[in-house]
Amino acid sequence: MSIRDDDLGDTVTLAHGNGGRLMRLLITRLFKPHLGNPALDTESDAASISLPPGDVMVTTDGFTVQPLQFPGGDIGALAIDGVINDLAVSGAMPVYVTLAAFIEEGLEMAVLETIVKSLGAAAREAGVQVVAGDTKVVPRGHGGGLYLALTAIGVRAPGCELGVGRIQAGDKILVSGTVGDHGIAVMLAREAFGLRGDIASDAAIVLPLTKALLEVPGLRFMRDPTRGGLATVAHEIAQACRLGVILEEAVIPISPATASVCDILGYDALYLASEGRVVAVLAPAAAPAALAAWQALEAGQNAAIIGTVGVGRGVQLCTPIGGARYLPELEADALPRIC
Amino acid sequence: MSIRDDDLGDTVTLAHGNGGRLMRLLITRLFKPHLGNPALDTESDAASISLPPGDVMVTTDGFTVQPLQFPGGDIGALAIDGVINDLAVSGAMPVYVTLAAFIEEGLEMAVLETIVKSLGAAAREAGVQVVAGDTKVVPRGHGGGLYLALTAIGVRAPGCELGVGRIQAGDKILVSGTVGDHGIAVMLAREAFGLRGDIASDAAIVLPLTKALLEVPGLRFMRDPTRGGLATVAHEIAQACRLGVILEEAVIPISPATASVCDILGYDALYLASEGRVVAVLAPAAAPAALAAWQALEAGQNAAIIGTVGVGRGVQLCTPIGGARYLPELEADALPRIC
Numbered sequence: 157m158s159i160r161d162d163d164l165g166d167t168v169t170l171a172h173g174n175g176g177r178l179m180r181l182l183i184t185r186l187f188k189p190h191l192g193n194p195a196l197d198t199e200s201d202a203a204s205i206s207l208p209p210g211d212v213m214v215t216t217d218g219f220t221v222q223p224l225q226f227p228g229g230d231i232g233a234l235a236i237d238g239v240i241n242d243l244a245v246s247g248a249m250p251v252y253v254t255l256a257a258f259i260e261e262g263l264e265m266a267v268l269e270t271i272v273k274s275l276g277a278a279a280r281e282a283g284v285q286v287v288a289g290d291t292k293v294v295p296r297g298h299g300g301g302l303y304l305a306l307t308a309i310g311v312r313a314p315g316c317e318l319g320v321g322r323i324q325a326g327d328k329i330l331v332s333g334t335v336g337d338h339g340i341a342v343m344l345a346r347e348a349f350g351l352r353g354d355i356a357s358d359a360a361i362v363l364p365l366t367k368a369l370l371e372v373p374g375l376r377f378m379r380d381p382t383r384g385g386l387a388t389v390a391h392e393i394a395q396a397c398r399l400g401v402i403l404e405e406a407v408i409p410i411s412p413a414t415a416s417v418c419d420i421l422g423y424d425a426l427y428l429a430s431e432g433r434v435v436a437v438l439a440p441a442a443a444p445a446a447l448a449a450w451q452a453l454e455a456g457q458n459a460a461i462i463g464t465v466g467v468g469r470g471v472q473l474c475t476p477i478g479g480a481r482y483l484p485e486l487e488a489d490a491l492p493r494i495c
Numbered sequence: 496m497s498i499r500d501d502d503l504g505d506t507v508t509l510a511h512g513n514g515g516r517l518m519r520l521l522i523t524r525l526f527k528p529h530l531g532n533p534a535l536d537t538e539s540d541a542a543s544i545s546l547p548p549g550d551v552m553v554t555t556d557g558f559t560v561q562p563l564q565f566p567g568g569d570i571g572a573l574a575i576d577g578v579i580n581d582l583a584v585s586g587a588m589p590v591y592v593t594l595a596a597f598i599e600e601g602l603e604m605a606v607l608e609t610i611v612k613s614l615g616a617a618a619r620e621a622g623v624q625v626v627a628g629d630t631k632v633v634p635r636g637h638g639g640g641l642y643l644a645l646t647a648i649g650v651r652a653p654g655c656e657l658g659v660g661r662i663q664a665g666d667k668i669l670v671s672g673t674v675g676d677h678g679i680a681v682m683l684a685r686e687a688f689g690l691r692g693d694i695a696s697d698a699a700i701v702l703p704l705t706k707a708l709l710e711v712p713g714l715r716f717m718r719d720p721t722r723g724g725l726a727t728v729a730h731e732i733a734q735a736c737r738l739g740v741i742l743e744e745a746v747i748p749i750s751p752a753t754a755s756v757c758d759i760l761g762y763d764a765l766y767l768a769s770e771g772r773v774v775a776v777l778a779p780a781a782a783p784a785a786l787a788a789w790q791a792l793e794a795g796q797n798a799a800i801i802g803t804v805g806v807g808r809g810v811q812l813c814t815p816i817g818g819a820r821y822l823p824e825l826e827a828d829a830l831p832r833i834c
Contacts, residue, residue, distance in 0.1 A: 175722030176825025199659055199735055201718060202554035202585035204651070215541035216593035216646060218631040246541035254555035256644035258597065288646075292557040294832070298639045305595035305644030307555060307627075312543070320538055379540060383514030396538055486515025493633070 168263045173293025182291065186269055190276035191286040195252070203287040205252050210311030213248040215239060219304040222493045224271060226345035228338075228356030229431075231302060232275030237359045237431055238382065238495060239306040240282045244366040245378040245434060247318045250310035253279060254288040260299030271302065282361045284308065300493075313370075320396040322376040328443035329393075329401070329463040332365045332434040332456050333358065334411040335386045336418070339428030342494045344417070355413045360432030365456055368449040369434075374442025379435050382495055384486045387426040389435045390463070390471040391485045400468030403483070406476040409458040426473075427486055429494045437465065507602045512632025521630065525608055529615035530625040534591070542626040544591050549650030552587040554578060558643040561832045563610060565684035567677075567695030568770075570641060571614030576698045576770055577721065577834060578645040579621045583705040584717035584773060586657045589649040592618060593627040599638030610641065621700045623647065639832075652709075659735040661715040667782035668732075668740070668802040671704045671773040671795050672697065673750040674725045675757070678767030681833045683756070694752045699771030704795055707788040708773075713781025718774050721834050723825045726765040728774045729802070729810040730824045739807030742822070745815040748797040765812075766825055768833045776804065 164172075164181055171178045183198050195203055217239040224231045236253065243250045255275070259268065279286055341357040362380060369375050381389045386408070390401045403426075410418075410425045418425045432455070438446050443461050450456030471483040503511075503520055510517045522537050534542055556578040563570045575592065582589045594614070598607065618625055680696040701719060708714050720728045725747070729740045742765075749757075749764045757764050771794070777785050782800050789795030810822040 170831050171827055173722075174825060174827075174831065175727050178826075179722075199731070200585065201581040202552045202587060202647075202649075205551050205553055207551060212544050212546060213541045214544055214591065214593060214627055214646075214648065216595050216627045216644075217629045218595040218597055218644065220597065220631045220633050242540040246539065248541060252553065254553060254646045256555050256557040256595070256646075258557055258559065258642050258644075288553055288555045290556045290644075292559045292642075294559050294639055294642070297636065300633055300637045303597050303631075303633070303642065305555075305557065305597075305629075307553075307593045307595075307646035308541075309553065309648070310541075383512075383518075388514050392538070486513060487517075488510055488513075492509050492513065 164265055166265055168259050168261060168265060168268060168293055170261055170293050170295065173291055187272055187289060190273045193285045195285045195287045205287055207251060208311055211314055213243055213246055213312050214307065214309050215242040216305065216307040217242060219495060220300055220493050221342060221495055222300055223345050224267065224301050226342045226357060228341055229359040230271050230274050231304060232271035233278040234359050234431060234495065235304040235306050236275055236278035236282060237361050239308040240284065241362045241380045243308045243310045244363045245380050246312065247316040247370055248310040248312040250282060250284045250308045252287040252309045253284050254307045255286055256290045256305040258299055258303040259291060259293050260301050261293055261296040263301050282363065318375065318377055320377050320393060323393060323397045323437050323465055325399055325466055326440050327376060327437050327465040328440050328461050330436045330443065330446055331386065331409065331460060331462050332450050333458045334409045334414065335381060335430050335433060336414050336425035336428030337411055338431040339491050339494045340414045340417050343491050358430050358432040360455065362432060362434050364453055365434045365450060368453060369436055369446055372442050372446045372449060374439030375436065377437040381433055381435050382429045382431060385427040385429055386435065387471065387483045388486050393437065393465065394469065394471050397465065400466050401463060401471045402466055403463035403473050405473050407460050408462045409460050426483065428491060431495060503604055505604055507598050507600060507604060507607060507632055509600055509632050509634065512630055526611055526628060529612045532624045534624045534626045544626055546590060547650050550653055552582055552585055552651050553646065553648050554581040555646040556581060558834060559639055559832050560681060560834055561639055562684050563606065563640050565681045565696060567680055568698040569610050569613050570643060571610035572617040573698050573770060573834065574643040574645050575614055575617035575621060576700055578647040579623065580701045580719045582647045582649045583702045584719050585651065586655040586709055587649040587651040589621060589623045589647045591626040591648045592623050593646045594625055595629045595644040597638055597642040598630060598632050599640050600632055600635040602640050621702065657714065657716055659716050659732060662732060662736045662776050662804055664738055664805055665779050666715055666776050666804040667779050667800050669775045669782065669785055670725065670748065670799060670801050671789050672797045673748045673753065674720060674769050674772060675753050675764030675767030676750055677770040678830050678833045679753045679756050682830050697769050697771040699794065701771060701773050703792055704773045704789060707792060708775055708785055711781050711785045711788060713778030714775065716776040720772055720774050721768045721770060724766040724768055725774065726810060726822045727825050732776065732804065733808065733810055736804065739805050740802060740810045741805055742802035742812050744812050746799050747801045748799050765822065767830060770834060
């Protein structure tokens with residue numbers, strides 16, 4: 157085989173997705189080296205997996221973030237973080253993920269490789285194996301460089317029942333850290349505003365945070381505040397429980413840098429995505445223990461008890477000067493394509 | 496709630512993917528009614544699933560077919576067929592699927608609903624439940640109307656060991672029906688050639704075909720000849736086994752209509768996708784029983800024993816007049832985006 161036959165080329169072409177020779181090369185030379193593990197058999201249509209005891213949980217998530225690379229991460233790591241976190245906040249331990257990639261013709265091969273490498277590293281950090289994959293190439297002008305769809309499979313301890321339906325009036329709402337940093341980091345990376353900052357995405361695997369809370373009796377519900385941010389999670393709680401949610405503006409952690417950018421550009425951090433935070437609802441008596449458990453972790457240094465589930469409807473924000481206003485449900489998209 | 500508040504609108508907008516009110520409406524009013532089942536809880540981050548006994552198998556597949564609707568199917572039904580068939584040819588029974596949708600801004604809501612309905616109907620036909628989903632909306636000009644990524648989870652009887660590695664020299668190769676009809680049907684639907692035909696896609700769930708063969712001792716391997724067609728499956732066999740594959744041109748089933756279009760436009764049906772066919776490799780003594788099992792099914796009326804795995808390398812096509820030529824591995828893409 158000559159050197160030419162092995163060459164993947166500098167950019168992705170339609171032929172890298174046609175099922176033929178170049179697609180085989182793309183899979184064996186670019187995807188497999190970074191994602192390879194004993195369970196990933198790129199020659200089979202389906203993979204055999206072996207799950208530990210427990211209730212099997214599954215989730216799926218699509219990723220279209222622009223730009224593909226941003227301070228604090230890229231679409232590869234973000235995709236693993238995002239799909240793993242959906243299992244984590246359900247109380248599950250992730251074990252396997254599958255990966256479907258939609259690559260736009262013309263994407264630089266070096267960028268694709270960096271992203272796949274980053275995805276592989278995040279998977280290893282999360283302790284999950286990429287067990288099945290698929291790649292499609294779409295024509296130039298029909299994609300955003302790269303879209304990813306991941307599915308995660310894991311197990312949850314029998315009897316671990318978390319859900320928005322378990323929330324009761326009087327329950328406390330906690331957040332594990334500052335909100336909105338991911339949204340601002342991605343927005344600044346677009347360089348469309350003439351602003352440069354050192355705000356890095358908070359994208360991270362939240363398993364340490366969720367595992368810590370699973371040991372706290374009185375845990376009702378966890379969710380990661382991604383699209384639509386903290387305000388959207390609050391609305392989901394209010395709607396599902398048919399109760400009101402009261403948030404205390406003064407104690408919601410927002411980093412000074414994110415707050416500054418929001419002030420300048422008129423964004424509300426409460427609606428911006430985080431990709432490494434957890435919102436949790438606990439029985440009132442359990443909230444202090446949960447806060448202590450989070451604050452004992454590096455990822456939970458800025459954790460806070462930020463609100464209460466109560467009577468009424470909708471989401472209210474209590475201001476430091478004693479006022480209150482309703483936070484509307486997200487309507488127009490402040491920052492599209494942040495995940 | 497006023498009528499306006501309930502209105503999804505005529506076309507998909509970015510706000511239908513932002514995590515807020517319109518996304519909630521899209522999910523509850525368009526996706527859930529067609530895909531709903533007891534296991535689909537659109538308010539949770541992850542779904543709890545319950546698998547029957549057996550070895551757990553998983554596969555994932557992305558779909559970018561253009562146009563989204565074509566004679567014999569659409570991207571919704573095709574996506575279920577495609578992902579289910581990957582499990583089926585692995586010898587597994589599918590149980591659950593997950594769905595990630597990348598919707599392009601501007602897609603007509605009525606088209607999206609027709610496709611989701613078609614997907615739901617195909618899932619019910621396959622006996623699988625859509626158990627988790629995610630929707631993203633990408634800006635106009637950054638998608639192809641709709642891309643789908645599905646993951647299927649199923650179980651395989653313990654001891655059912657199929658794989659390309661089990662193939663031996665002397666084994667027989669069967670195909671369950673005519674090849675290339677899907678590729679031609681999609682190509683004609685593009686209306687780019689001034690040709691109109693009554694060729695419908697062969698897209699279908701192949702579970703009846705695979706189940707029939709699982710009962711035949713001597714079954715080594717099955718695959719559905721999608722991207723790259725029959726010739727690409729033959730190359731996969733040849734490469735994985737380090738053996739030669741000899742196909743008999745005269746007995747490979749090709750429908751007269753597909754053959755005509757191929758003649759006119761210069762396509763080779765052996766490289767065109769089928770989405771409802773199975774290629775199987777069996778021990779020589781088992782081939783007649785497998786052929787009989789397939790021909791007893793409606794989907795297997797045109798099944799044939801089309802070749803042999805033998806010594807040598809590469810894929811050879813024996814012609815009716817006694818000659819033979821090597822079929823090259825697919826290089827340029829004859830018909831991109833047929834799945």
